[in-house]
Amino acid sequence: MDLNLIQAFVDIVDAGNLAEAGRRRGVTRSQVSRQLRELEHQAGAQLLRRTTRRLELTEPGHALYQHGVRILQEVASAQAEIDSLGRTLRGHVRVSVPTGLGDAYIAPLLLQFAQKHPGITLRVFFANRVNDLIAAEIDVALKVTSAPPLDHVAREICDIRWQLYAAPQYLARIAPVQVPPDLEGCSFLCPPFPPRQFPLSLYRDGQRVDVALTPTLQSEHFLFLARAVREGHGIGMLPVYIGWEEVRAGHLVPVLPDWRPEGLGNKLFIITTPNLHPSMATRALIGFLREELGKLEVFRDAVK
Structure with a gap:
């Protein structure tokens, strides 16, 4: 044929x-x-x-x-x-990255990769809900999850930690938050969760405390959520890779810093379709991302 x-x-x-x-x-x-x-x-x-x-x-x-x-x-x-025998990598790779992580950290890395390999063209999607790579026509997906799809190849990159944050001005006008049940009197900002109440679990030294909170604002775009927290709309649950820079800049402070909330996804994976012979371009991008993510200070101790 x-x-x-x-x-x-x-x-x-x-x-x-x-x-x-x-x-x-x-x-x-x-x-x-x-x-x-x-x-x-x-x-x-x-x-x-x-x-x-x-x-x-x-x-x-x-x-x-x-x-x-x-x-x-x-x-x-x-x-x-x-092509690689001539030391020139060529090809086309379609990449999906989550919005917050993509905006903050992955986008600059992809631009570095494009500059390093001008023979490789990239098509980049910023999306949080890509589950079927074949249907979405995606070659490589970065995804934060606790359960990667079993019918795909998932390469674990690093742990993803979560933390509660608030703006100093918000904490100054509410009652002190010293133990998890104190959160029930606060405005709570978080990623989308189907039920009306968000079942928040917090851990410390093997101890677990559950509190049911009614969110006042929800979004899967963490940069927007961080902005809302920074402007004093309430206490927000954010991945540490988003809150980390805000804390260093003095815009946010950790709330209940000794307690670790259970977030929506605790690991970062690079996910591809099952393929015994992925293209050299795809392999180059995966290798580049794994290496460069390990150099970022916010991920350095968490990279596998």
Whole structure:
């Protein structure tokens, strides 16, 4: 089968329709349709069923798509390997990073990597809820979680610690917070959690205390949450990598510093799809991020 036609078929399936596939490939819809018909002729089977709303894979189409993706990955890996022999890494890597961590620390590293490897192009997504890398068309995802997906390859990078923080001016106008139950009288800011009340667990020297708090503000964008805490809206639960700089600048102070809250995710992972032969570009980016994250002061003691 023609490799170019296989690439066109994979693009059609990933795009979901002929028009979008044509846009991504820079050709017309009719050209993509002709390529599909030619591939079906070569395969001797119908690969897609065309309905009024969408395209559906037939059983032969599903098999060809699965093999086609692997074939194209192998070709890309071979080309990258050949390029690396000439000491020039080439390729394209699609990266997903969480918003707060990405804005504060990962974005500068990605720009350093791009400058170091001009032959590698990057497409960077800032997103917190990427779970299916194949569906999202992501090659490498950085994710803070306690349970990485079992059907992906997860490389543990470091522990993620959480802390309660507040602005000095907020603490000056409320009753002292000396033990966990004192939090029940405070405005609480935190990441989104489905129930109305946030079940906060705090740990100290093997002791655990649970308090149920009703958040006054929730956001998964930690820089926004840190700003709200800094402006005195309440006590916020933030990852230490966000609160650390704010404390050093004198904008925030830890609340109940001897107690460690249980956050929404306690480790940082680099996650990829199962692939025995990832591209040289992908391997280079993973290696670079693991090395550079270990140099950052906020992560230095936590990197595995």
